[in-house]
Each structure stands twice: as structure tokens, then as C-alpha cells.
Amino acid sequence: MDFSETLANKATQPITSYLPSVQTRLKALSSAPSPSNSPSIKSILIRAPGRVNLLGEHVDYSGFGVLPMALTQYDVSLSIRSVTPSNPTSPSSLTISNLDPDLFETRKYDTSDPKSLSVDLAAHHWSHYFLAGYLGAFDSMPSSTPPPPPSHIEVIISGNVPSGAGLSSSSALVVASTLAAFSIYGVDVTRNDLALAAIEGERYVGTLSGGMDQSASILSREGMALNIEFVPSLTSTPVALPEGVAFVICNCLKKKEKAVDASLYYNKRVVECRLAALCIAKEKGLPVSGVRTLRDVVDKICGKEGRETSQVIAELADFCRGRAGETGPPTLPDVSAALGVPAGDILGLYFSDRTVQCGAVLNDSPTFDIWLRSRHVFEETLRVRGVLSLPLLDPSSLGSVMDASHASCRDLFDCSCPELEDLVRVCRGARGAKGARLTGAGWGGCAVACVEEGKKEEFIEEVKRKYYGEILGYEEGKIPEGSICVSLGGAGASIVEG
Incomplete structure (x- = not known):
């Protein structure tokens, strides 16, 4: 098409x-x-x-x-x-x-x-x-x-x-x-x-x-x-x-809408990633003018040094891992000092495209975990690129990468929640599962599991029994409609x- x-x-x-x-x-x-x-x-x-x-x-x-x-x-x-x-x-x-x-x-x-x-x-x-x-x-x-x-x-x-x-x-x-x-x-x-x-x-x-x-x-x-x-x-x-698998989507039944409390959750991650891009560019001796995304930093390095994109992304992931181990999450004054501009000027200089939403984040947040967030972005990008480089998408390989993605969302991006952790754990242990992860913005919502096609019904019954029944307390036959679906x-x- x-x-x-x-x-x-x-x-x-x-x-x-x-x-x-x-x-x-x-x-x-x-x-x-x-x-x-x-x-x-x-x-x-x-x-x-x-x-x-x-x-x-x-x-x-x-x-x-x-x-x-x-x-x-x-x-x-x-x-x-x-x-x-x-x-x-x-x-x-x-x-x-x-x-x-x-x-x-x-x-x-x-x-x-x-x-x-x-x-x-x-x-x-x-x-x-x-x-x-x-x-x-x-x-x-x-x-x-x-x-x-x-x-x-x-x-x-x-x-x-x-x-x-x-x-x-x-x-x-x-x-x-x-x-x-x-x-x-x-x-x-x-x-x-x-x-x-x-x-x-x-x-x-x-x-x-x-x-x-x-x-x-x-x-x-x-x-x-x-x-x-x-x-x-x-x-x-x-x-x-992949052939021979189904994707089963399971709702943890905790709602989280992106537009609600955005300055504490979704929008905050957007701001943290932009602050990370600015700080990385500054530490790497790159001009911060025009830098809005972590991809901008990668492209500037590749253009300056003539290097391959995935190699630069991997090195930046290592760089962020090291910086996260050196210090805790910076405050706005810390970011101000790193960029060499007054804290009060950061919004106008670097977030002029969305001052209302970003201003709320800068005002509401005592710290910004820029190194963990940017490490997740770089490593998650390498996971996507690695899967796409395979000549044929293998179910086991995809499943293990999905598992790693979930761990990163939980530990580095902090966008999971107890309900999602319980659900993903049950999904991974269910019959036929190749891997599972939260999907979407997180802090609630759904997990997606890669499941052997021939075992999807057994998988679904096990998740119903162990998560919706034993953990959430729903009686058999009374699970909310649409809690589990299979989709290609x-x-x-x-x-x-x-």
C-alpha cells in the first residue's frame, strides 16, 4: 500500500x-x-x-x-x-x-x-x-x-x-x-x-x-x-x-490516563529526557542549540565523528549508566549549573515549544532522574534495532527482549506499578509464555505477552485464575469484560x- x-x-x-x-x-x-x-x-x-x-x-x-x-x-x-x-x-x-x-x-x-x-x-x-x-x-x-x-x-x-x-x-x-x-x-x-x-x-x-x-x-x-x-x-x-505465536493483552485493571497528573508522570518523563539530552550534549562538548531530543545528540555525534548510529547509542547508554552511578538525580539548580544558565531561564530557553506543560513539570518536581531515563531510552532503542535486524522474528528472541524491556521500564524509567508487576509475573509463568511486558505509558493499564499459538487458551485460563482470581479476587465468570484479548x-x- x-x-x-x-x-x-x-x-x-x-x-x-x-x-x-x-x-x-x-x-x-x-x-x-x-x-x-x-x-x-x-x-x-x-x-x-x-x-x-x-x-x-x-x-x-x-x-x-x-x-x-x-x-x-x-x-x-x-x-x-x-x-x-x-x-x-x-x-x-x-x-x-x-x-x-x-x-x-x-x-x-x-x-x-x-x-x-x-x-x-x-x-x-x-x-x-x-x-x-x-x-x-x-x-x-x-x-x-x-x-x-x-x-x-x-x-x-x-x-x-x-x-x-x-x-x-x-x-x-x-x-x-x-x-x-x-x-x-x-x-x-x-x-x-x-x-x-x-x-x-x-x-x-x-x-x-x-x-x-x-x-x-x-x-x-x-x-x-x-x-x-x-x-x-x-x-x-x-x-x-513471528509464526506460531499469539499476542495476548491483559489489563491489570488499574487505570492511568496520560493527560491526568501528566506533570508527575508522562510529561515529566518527556522533560527529563530533554534535560538529559541537553546535559549530555554539554558534557560531550556539543552545541546545545537546537537540541530537543536524545536522538538530536546521537545525530550530532554521528555527524561530527562520522560514526555508526547504533555504536554511538550503545556508548551513550554506557555513559549514562556511569553518570547514574556517580550521583543521585539532579535538582533544577544542578541542571542549571551543568548547563551554565540560570534556573529561571531553562523553561524559556529549552522548552519554549510547550511552556505550559513543561513549566508545570519544572515547578512540581524536586529532582529529575535524567541518567536513568536516558539510559532506558538508549538501551530500549538498541532492543528495537536488534529485533529488527533479525532476518526472521523469532518468538523466543522476541520474548526475552520483551522481558528485558519490562525490567528497564520498571527499574530505569519507573513507569510500572504493583498491579503490573503482579500481572507480568503471572503472565511469564503461565503455560506457553515466551515473554511479557507492560505496554503503553505504564503506571497502570495493560501487559502484552508473546504466547505459543497452540497454548493461548491454557495461558488465558491460567492468567484468569492466578491474577484475576487469586490476586484481585474476582470470582470465575465475573472478570470485567475485555480484561483479556488476543490480537494480531x-x-x-x-x-x-x-
């Missing part, structure tokens, strides 16, 4: 191509009544899948490649409609509703000037994720071909990606809304451009997203994993999954036909 082709040629899928359970939800969306009882002028059905990351955790926002795949049974879908209001003189509007209105309150926004819309970060609301994708689409529309005058738009949303589970429920909604906005306004883009618009859009909700979640939801290919690279530009390469790679976001 040529992803340089425009969405008009490549983004449509027949409804019959999806799982029966997905088809049922899509049909319910298509036939759902208008929230305002207004007749439709134009109606489009959109589906955007969740994703599971097999390898490469917390490295995308440092500029390094990842290995996720889209999910076949979990998605956020929506119906977007241009409608004729009962009062033709009413101001242009965007109404965002859900098939489950008792859980998700309907919101209506004035869109007389769509670009004047904003997301109130101080008052989190589920509709903000749709608004983020909508704004990301408008930001990406070429000024030379502005969209037609705004009309009255109604959106009805349905999703079954478990919230806060690390399977990208929020990003799937942002992707669906970005594609919906382009589609309803008749603006055609490539899939890569759609991904870039969704990446920028999600930042409206206050998350310093690296781009893996949105890219996986858009660029994935059916039956494949996907190697996504971000430097020098966004590229995606399908990767054949699914296709990326699409406009649904039929």
Missing part, C-alpha cells in the same frame, strides 16, 4: 471487512438519531483502532523508532454529519455526543470561527479529545485552500478501547476526529500528513505526545507489526509477526463504507 497516496484513494474500507462485533457497533453509529433531530446533509462513518506496543516504550518522544501494531477488536468510531438546524439563523456549531450519553455528557461548541476554539486544560472533559483532533486538522489545512464556510456539525462517538489501559483510547479518538474533520470539510491529505496532524492535535489536551500512538492507529497494516521511525521524517515499515495486527484508520 502506497501511503503517499491521498486518503480519498486509500482510506475507505467496507464494513464487512471488520470483525462482527465491530460491524455491530458501526451499524449502531450509522443509524443513531441526530442529537438535535436535525436532518443530515452529509454523513461519514469513521473508525480508528487502538494499538498495542510490542517494543520501544517511551522512546518515540526522544526521536527513536518503535514497534507497535493496531488492534482488530478495539477502536473508537464515530459518525460525523453536516446537518440542517431547525433554526437556520443559529450560529455555526459543533455538537459532540456519545452513544452512551449517561457516561459521556454532550457538549456543543460555537464554530463560527473554528480556529478560535480552544481546550480548557483546567477543566478536563472527554469531548476535548475530539476537539483536539478537530483543531489539529484545521492547523494542518493549507492556507491556500481554506475549507468551505463552517456548517452545523454533529458527531456521535462510540469506543470500546479500555480507558486508561495503555492501548491508546485517547489517541484513537484524536485520530478519528482528525480524519473526520478532514473528511467532512472535503480536504484530502496523505496518511502521513493525517498522522502528523493528529500528533500535533493531541498536544491540545496537554500531553507531550511523541507520535507512536497516532501513527500506529493510522499507518498500521493488517496482519503486521509496524516499525515507525520519526527521524529524519515520519516513515513506517511493515514487519512480519489490524488495519489503520479508515472511512467505513456500506
Whole structure:
């Protein structure tokens, strides 16, 4: 599939191509009544899948490649409609509703000037994720071909990606809304451009997203994993999954959403990695101007010394290991001294692209564990590169690398939690397991296990008994729906036909 082709040629899928359970939800969306009882002028059905990351955790926002795949049974879908209001003189509007209105309150926004819309970060609301994708689409529309005058738009949303589970429920909604906005306004883009618009859009909700979640939801290919690279530009390469294995996704049932308490968790790791990049560049005698990611440091060294990328990454991992052993995590004054700039100037000098989110981190954090975080990023990147260098993805090799990745997420990146530790331990000990790790941002959510295909049912029963039963106390048959699923790679976001 040529992803340089425009969405008009490549983004449509027949409804019959999806799982029966997905088809049922899509049909319910298509036939759902208008929230305002207004007749439709134009109606489009959109589906955007969740994703599971097999390898490469917390490295995308440092500029390094990842290995996720889209999910076949979990998605956020929506119906977007241009409608004729009962009062033709009413101001242009965007109404965002859900098939489950008792859980998700309907919101209506004035869109007389769509670009004047904003997301109130101080008052989190589920509709903000749709608004983020909508704004990301408008930001990406070429000024030379502005969209037609705004009309009255109604959106009805349905999703079954478990919230806060690390399977990208929020990003799937942002992707669906970005594609919906382009589609309803008749603006055609490539899939890569759609991904870039969704990446920028999600930042409206206050998350310093690296781009893996949105890219996986858009660029994935059916039956494949996907190697996504971000430097020098966004590229995606399908990767054949190992033969004879299944990937079993298990929810530890502790929720953790990236946008909630971001300054203490997800966004803090983004800031720590940027501070690490700046400090490493300074210690290596490199100019810090233009350094935002750890990948920038690697590229500067490779360009200066003409060396191979993986070799430089390995040496920097060793360097960070040594620095972590010398001192504890630095404070902001320590970082200030290392960079030779006043502490009060760090935000303006090095985080001017996201001052609100990064300012909250700098204000809320007494220390920054930059050496452990950067060591994880470098070593995790080497794990991804090592797996991709194999001529054939071997289940045992992948499983052992997944185990090592989890240990690094726990010990170096500190993004695990007791529930995930219990779940991963049970998964690794279950029959047929080749390896297991937390997946997604962490601090809750899901683990993914590589399991022998012929033993997946035994694996699932053992995890149900030992984790959900013995540890969490659920009675047999009463485990929350969707706690365990088996998935191979699914296709990326699409406009649904039929």
C-alpha cells in the first residue's frame, strides 16, 4: 500500500471487512438519531483502532523508532454529519455526543470561527479529545485552500478501547476526529500528513505526545507489526509477526490516563529526557542549540565523528549508566549549573515549544532522574534495532527482549506499578509464555505477552485464575469484560463504507 497516496484513494474500507462485533457497533453509529433531530446533509462513518506496543516504550518522544501494531477488536468510531438546524439563523456549531450519553455528557461548541476554539486544560472533559483532533486538522489545512464556510456539525462517538489501559483510547479518538474533520470539510491529505496532524492535535489536551500512538492507529497494516521511525521524517515499515505465536493483552485493571497528573508522570518523563539530552550534549562538548531530543545528540555525534548510529547509542547508554552511578538525580539548580544558565531561564530557553506543560513539570518536581531515563531510552532503542535486524522474528528472541524491556521500564524509567508487576509475573509463568511486558505509558493499564499459538487458551485460563482470581479476587465468570484479548495486527484508520 502506497501511503503517499491521498486518503480519498486509500482510506475507505467496507464494513464487512471488520470483525462482527465491530460491524455491530458501526451499524449502531450509522443509524443513531441526530442529537438535535436535525436532518443530515452529509454523513461519514469513521473508525480508528487502538494499538498495542510490542517494543520501544517511551522512546518515540526522544526521536527513536518503535514497534507497535493496531488492534482488530478495539477502536473508537464515530459518525460525523453536516446537518440542517431547525433554526437556520443559529450560529455555526459543533455538537459532540456519545452513544452512551449517561457516561459521556454532550457538549456543543460555537464554530463560527473554528480556529478560535480552544481546550480548557483546567477543566478536563472527554469531548476535548475530539476537539483536539478537530483543531489539529484545521492547523494542518493549507492556507491556500481554506475549507468551505463552517456548517452545523454533529458527531456521535462510540469506543470500546479500555480507558486508561495503555492501548491508546485517547489517541484513537484524536485520530478519528482528525480524519473526520478532514473528511467532512472535503480536504484530502496523505496518511502521513493525517498522522502528523493528529500528533500535533493531541498536544491540545496537554500531553507531550511523541507520535507512536497516532501513527500506529493510522499507518498500521493488517496482519503486521509496524516499525515507525520519526527521524529524519515520519516513515513506517511493515514487519512480519513471528509464526506460531499469539499476542495476548491483559489489563491489570488499574487505570492511568496520560493527560491526568501528566506533570508527575508522562510529561515529566518527556522533560527529563530533554534535560538529559541537553546535559549530555554539554558534557560531550556539543552545541546545545537546537537540541530537543536524545536522538538530536546521537545525530550530532554521528555527524561530527562520522560514526555508526547504533555504536554511538550503545556508548551513550554506557555513559549514562556511569553518570547514574556517580550521583543521585539532579535538582533544577544542578541542571542549571551543568548547563551554565540560570534556573529561571531553562523553561524559556529549552522548552519554549510547550511552556505550559513543561513549566508545570519544572515547578512540581524536586529532582529529575535524567541518567536513568536516558539510559532506558538508549538501551530500549538498541532492543528495537536488534529485533529488527533479525532476518526472521523469532518468538523466543522476541520474548526475552520483551522481558528485558519490562525490567528497564520498571527499574530505569519507573513507569510500572504493583498491579503490573503482579500481572507480568503471572503472565511469564503461565503455560506457553515466551515473554511479557507492560505496554503503553505504564503506571497502570495493560501487559502484552508473546504466547505459543497452540497454548493461548491454557495461558488465558491460567492468567484468569492466578491474577484475576487469586490476586484481585474476582470470582470465575465475573472478570470485567475485555480484561483479556488476543490480537494480531489490524488495519489503520479508515472511512467505513456500506
